[in-house]
Amino acid sequence: MVRNAKMQDAKAIQQLVNSYAKDGLMLTLSINEIYENILKFLVYEEEDRVIGCCALYPSWEDLAEIRSLAVEKNVHKRGIGRLLVEKCIEKAREIGIKKVFALTYQVEFFKKLGFEVVDKNDLPKKIWSDCLKCCKFPDCDEFAMIKEI
Template structure:
């Protein structure tokens, strides 16, 4: 079941995200960052266990970013990530957002969901504020993808 994240979920969201961040797949998140953005997060829960999370971060009047998409390692490949992204896209559409992007190392995953590759140069400079904490900045090797709703 996918549901909006709640305050008691914050530590588990951090564990999920930071597990993948340690593998170089995404940026780490502090507890305070998650608390401040709790309304952006949805979680996938099964048998009272959080197996995945995904954030939808509005960036501009018609643009949002999918962030912090993470699935518990033993459950990768079971469709949880796909469901979380599809849910985020529905939320974006409900908000009136016309385009959603992500920065990813998983190009094929996003392509299967209808995203296409774009140049990072076409994204608003505002999105790069989070990139400043990345050890790869300014030599980002993530791939930018977008979908139009």
């Protein structure tokens, strides 16, 4: 079941995201960052346990970022990631967002959801503020992908 995240989900979200961050696949999140942004997160819960998460971060009048998409590795290929992204897109539509983007290594996954690879330089510079804390900055090797909704 996908639902809005609650404060009590913050530690589970952190554990999921940071399990991928330690492999260099996404940025780490402090518990404080999650608490401050809890309203941006959706979680996938099964048997009273959070096994997936995703966040929608509006970044401009008509643009939002899909961030922190993480699903427990032992439940991959069940459509949980797809469902979380689709719910974030639905949320984006509700608030008047016209385009969503992701910075990702999972190009094929996002292509299946209708995203297209774009040049990172085509995105507003404002989105790079979180990149400054990444050890790969300024030599980012992620792909920028965007979808018009």
